[in-house]
Amino acid sequence: MSGPWPDTGIASLWCDMADTELDLPCLRGDAQADVVIIGAGYTGLTAAHRLAQLGVAPLVVDAKSVGWGASGRNGGVVSAKFRLAFPAIAQGHGMEVARRMHRLAQQSVNEVESLVEEYGLVGARFTRCGNLRCAHTERAFGYIAEEAEWMRRELGDDSLFTLSASEVAEETGSSAFTGGVLSRGVGTLHPLNYVRGLAEGLTQRHGAILFERTPVTGIRRDANGIRVVTEQGEIRARQAIMATNAYSDLTPASSMVKSRLVPFRSSIIATEVLPAALQQRLLVHARSYGETRRMMRWFRKVDGRIVFGGRGAFGKRDSKAAFDALQWAMVGLFPDLAEVSVTHRWSGHVGMTMDALPHVGRFDDRLSYAAGYNGAGVAMSTLLGRLAADFAIGESPNVALLEASRLKAVPLYPLREVAVRLVAGWYQFLDAIGR
Numbered sequence: 147m148s149g150p151w152p153d154t155g156i157a158s159l160w161c162d163m164a165d166t167e168l169d170l171p172c173l174r175g176d177a178q179a180d181v182v183i184i185g186a187g188y189t190g191l192t193a194a195h196r197l198a199q200l201g202v203a204p205l206v207v208d209a210k211s212v213g214w215g216a217s218g219r220n221g222g223v224v225s226a227k228f229r230l231a232f233p234a235i236a237q238g239h240g241m242e243v244a245r246r247m248h249r250l251a252q253q254s255v256n257e258v259e260s261l262v263e264e265y266g267l268v269g270a271r272f273t274r275c276g277n278l279r280c281a282h283t284e285r286a287f288g289y290i291a292e293e294a295e296w297m298r299r300e301l302g303d304d305s306l307f308t309l310s311a312s313e314v315a316e317e318t319g320s321s322a323f324t325g326g327v328l329s330r331g332v333g334t335l336h337p338l339n340y341v342r343g344l345a346e347g348l349t350q351r352h353g354a355i356l357f358e359r360t361p362v363t364g365i366r367r368d369a370n371g372i373r374v375v376t377e378q379g380e381i382r383a384r385q386a387i388m389a390t391n392a393y394s395d396l397t398p399a400s401s402m403v404k405s406r407l408v409p410f411r412s413s414i415i416a417t418e419v420l421p422a423a424l425q426q427r428l429l430v431h432a433r434s435y436g437e438t439r440r441m442m443r444w445f446r447k448v449d450g451r452i453v454f455g456g457r458g459a460f461g462k463r464d465s466k467a468a469f470d471a472l473q474w475a476m477v478g479l480f481p482d483l484a485e486v487s488v489t490h491r492w493s494g495h496v497g498m499t500m501d502a503l504p505h506v507g508r509f510d511d512r513l514s515y516a517a518g519y520n521g522a523g524v525a526m527s528t529l530l531g532r533l534a535a536d537f538a539i540g541e542s543p544n545v546a547l548l549e550a551s552r553l554k555a556v557p558l559y560p561l562r563e564v565a566v567r568l569v570a571g572w573y574q575f576l577d578a579i580g581r
């Protein structure tokens with residue numbers, strides 16, 4: 147048990163289930179490193195891991211604590227996909243690009259697995275239990291079944307299987323779906339144990355230096371490199387990596403990331419431990435599950451509880467109405483859960499981009515970054531953190547459509563919240579009428 151996060155009061159299920167708590171110092175005075183990394187989520191820590199492997203000394207700072215951002219709060223669904231479907235990528239950019247993007251997606255999950263093995267992260271509970279995408283209409287089922295067939299034929303992806311409505315009902319315990327596509331290679335993990343385990347592995351096995359409660363307030367360049375200014379000291383380095391993603395609004399230092407992302411609140415609820423009979427009937431293979439709706443809801447079973455996520459409240463704060471809406475959606479799919487109590491409610495921000503893809507690369511000759519996972523970043527940030535480190539040391543890996551120059555600033559940034567509400571409302575309408 148580790149209780150709520152300091153600063154937020156958020157008491158997620160993951161906090162209550164956490165194996166360890168970290169107690170890392172804050173930076174007092176000046177420091178030096180080869181590469182300084184701003185942000186201690188998956189992106190920042192996997193960048194640090196890559197650098198340590200290469201014998202380059204990383205120093206990581208976080209304004210709050212390790213995993214305080216999305217990395218410690220997410221649903222723990224480990225997927226190998228982008229928000230943009232592979233057939234659409236092939237249509238817009240050709241088969242070669244689609245194949246490279248598919249390899250990057252597969253590699254992202256392999257990267258999680260290899261880090262879990264290297265650091266012995268048993269508490270991360272990583273398992274390739276598979277993901278079942280459940281169609282909410284006949285039309286949606288036709289679309290995902292066709293997509294799966296295309297993936298098998300064109301990309302040789304033999305991890306995808308089409309399931310009928312009755313097979314999905316048997317597996318999920320819900321009769322709300324018209325069919326589904328099972329993806330076998332992907333899985334789930336315990337997000338907070340994973341991020342804390344990465345930090346422990348880095349400090350204990352690689353001797354990396356990590357500081358918590360150390361907000362970066364400015365970034366300056368001089369002839370020798372880069373100077374990262376914090377409240378109580380300055381860090382001199384040759385290179386810096388910005389790994390602040392959807393939390394880039396904490397200080398103005400990360401405004402170049404902030405101006406390129408639209409933050410969107412994603413919320414999660416967890417039920418009490420279900421009675422044994424219900425546990426046996428619902429989500430029998432304990433995979434992760436997602437819907438085909440544009441405003442997608444996802445769910446999984448964790449230690450006999452149902453964990454259910456989807457869109458959160460608009461604006462700066464959580465709202466009871468948004469959590470209630472999630473609970474109604476859950477009961478709509480699983481009427482058996484009508485009398486079951488919800489014990490945990492929490493939320494966090496995901497970073498959406500204009501082209502629905504994450505990006506990695508250099509802002510300039512001193513500053514690299516990876517960001518914009520569009521709500522599917524557990525595996526992808528694990529890979530892109532590594533690639534951001536490669537960019538920082540002067541390499542230029544082939545990242546296809548994820549390259550930095552494609553990450554565009556959000557036009558009319560001050561109006562982004564209004565735009566988010568309009569788009570979400572329109573998507574909900576299309577979902578409701580089955581389009």
Ligand SMILES: Cc1cc2nc3c(=O)[nH]c(=O)nc-3n(C[C@H](O)[C@H](O)[C@H](O)COP(=O)(O)OP(=O)(O)OC[C@H]3O[C@@H](n4cnc5c(N)ncnc54)[C@H](O)[C@@H]3O)c2cc1C
Binds near residue numbers: 210212495517
């Ligand atoms: C509720 C929720 C559910 C999700 N579910 C899933 C899921 O099931 N599967 C999936 O694949 N993805 C999911 N995601 C997305 C995924 O969690 C993220 O894409 C991923 O964690 C991003 O990691 P990151 O390291 O880039 O950013 P973060 O983990 O957000 O880390 C950014 C860090 O930067 C720090 N920071 C910011 N500014 C400064 C500063 N000035 N100085 C120092 N530090 C600073 C912050 O304190 C923070 O710790 C979910 C996200 C949320 C919010």
